[in-house]
Amino acid sequence: MNPDLVGRAFEKTNSYLVGREKVREFSRAVLSSNPINLNVEAARAAGYDDLVAPPTFAIVVQELTLAQLLAEDDAGIELTHVVHGEQRFDYSRPIVAGDELSAQLTVTSVKALGGNAMVVAESVVTDAEGEHVVTAVSTLVVRGDA
Amino acid sequence: MSEQDHEVVHAYAVGDQVAAASYHLTRDSLVRYAGASGDFNAIHYRDDVAAEVGLPGVLAHGMLTMGLAVQPVIDWLGDPTLVDGYQVRFTRPVVVDPVAGADLTVTAKIGQIDEAAGTARIDLTTTVGDDTVLGKAQVRVRLP
Numbered sequence: 001m002n003p004d005l006v007g008r009a010f011e012k013t014n015s016y017l018v019g020r021e022k023v024r025e026f027s028r029a030v031l032s033s034n035p036i037n038l039n040v041e042a043a044r045a046a047g048y049d050d051l052v053a054p055p056t057f058a059i060v061v062q063e064l065t066l067a068q069l070l071a072e073d074d075a076g077i078e079l080t081h082v083v084h085g086e087q088r089f090d091y092s093r094p095i096v097a098g099d100e101l102s103a104q105l106t107v108t109s110v111k112a113l114g115g116n117a118m119v120v121a122e123s124v125v126t127d128a129e130g131e132h133v134v135t136a137v138s139t140l141v142v143r144g145d146a
Numbered sequence: 147m148s149e150q151d152h153e154v155v156h157a158y159a160v161g162d163q164v165a166a167a168s169y170h171l172t173r174d175s176l177v178r179y180a181g182a183s184g185d186f187n188a189i190h191y192r193d194d195v196a197a198e199v200g201l202p203g204v205l206a207h208g209m210l211t212m213g214l215a216v217q218p219v220i221d222w223l224g225d226p227t228l229v230d231g232y233q234v235r236f237t238r239p240v241v242v243d244p245v246a247g248a249d250l251t252v253t254a255k256i257g258q259i260d261e262a263a264g265t266a267r268i269d270l271t272t273t274v275g276d277d278t279v280l281g282k283a284q285v286r287v288r289l290p
Contacts, residue, residue: 022182029182030213031169034226046225054220055229056213060183079187084208086282088233094226 002074003110005119010105013064015128020097022060023051030054043096050097058089058125062136065105065123077119077142085118086139092132100128103136117142158256158289164268165218165254171206171240172247179210193244206240206248211279215252215272219285222254230265231286238279248274257284264289 020040027037035042036052043051070077095101102125109120119140125133158164176190185207188195196204212234220226242248250272257269270283 026182029175029179030210030217032217032220032226034220034224037226046227048227052227054213054226055216055232056209059209063184084236086233086235087209087212088231090231091229 002076005069005072005075005107006110008107010065010068012104013061013068013102015100015102016061016064018053018057018095018097018099018101020051023053023057023095023097026057026060027051027054030056048094048096053095053097055089055091055094057095058091058134058136059087061095061101061103061125062123062138065103066121066138066140068105069107069119069121077140081143083141083143084138085141086137088137089134090137091134095133099133101125101133108137113141115144117144158259158266160256160259162256163253164256165222165252167218167221167252169214169250169252170247171210171214171242171250173204173242173244175247176204176206176210176242179207179213183207183209185209201239201241203241203243206242208234208236211236211240211250211272212283214250215270215280215283216285218252219254219268219270219287223287223290225290228288228290229285230288232284234270234283235281236279237281238274238277240274240279250274250279254285259289 032054036046037054103123105123108122111118122137124135127133180186190207193204216232240248253271254268256266258267265288268285272280
């Protein structure tokens with residue numbers, strides 16, 4: 001693992017348009033039964049413009065930044081060697097269908113742990129107005145040869 | 147708000163169990179989650195690939211387990227937008243047998259409560275059989 005990754009500025013991702021059917025599909029996949037995840041009328045009655053995404057939906061947007069990290073030539077991270085160690089989300093507001101979100105990645109820590117490396121990747125997700133929506137933090141354990 | 151208002155806001159105390167649920171996961175659940183999330187890592191649907199990288203079998207996506215484990219809390223709150231934060235450690239992989247699947251049990255207890263702010267930390271215990279699969283699983287919520 002390359003310790004120089006810490007503090008590297010990654011480019012903000014292209015905007016991701018949150019689709020209504022994507023929210024519904026994701027909600028079903030995590031077995032949500034909450035009407036505001038599935039039913040537009042219920043979501044509107046609760047004061048939202050469209051379907052509200054479940055809390056872990058932010059991973060779909062964060063994934064775009066993790067792909068940037070894996071694509072860095074000098075990162076030394078291979079997907080088959082990556083294990084998800086920890087995950088955290090801190091929300092300013094829920095994600096709603098129709099949102100145009102982009103995410104910016106910062107690697108906040110790279111630590112050796114036995115023969116492995118622990119990488120902490122923090123992705124800040126903002127909306128079309130540039131307002132904060134959620135910060136998603138992944139700790140990845142990279143099983144190493146080093 | 148007066149002191150008296152604080153006392154009557156919530157009837158919860160630290161240690162109270164607020165929700166519990168069980169989920170049966172099958173390989174179908176994993177394929178569905180792969181499509182919905184875009185995580186197509188083959189260890190979540192191919193036995194040969196799982197074996198090749200030294201895993202005990204095809205595993206559920208950690209993010210599927212995380213996504214399921216918060217649902218009982220949301221059902222209790224009645225509103226997913228009351229979740230302000232959520233974190234877990236993936237401490238043990240969830241092996242999903244092609245025939246028997248896997249059974250996940252979640253219990254949710256009040257870990258901390260701030261009556262004045264109307265917020266709480268909910269601690270989740272998520273098990274498969276006798277094994278705990280998530281560590282330090284905490285949901286920060288606003289109480290309804």
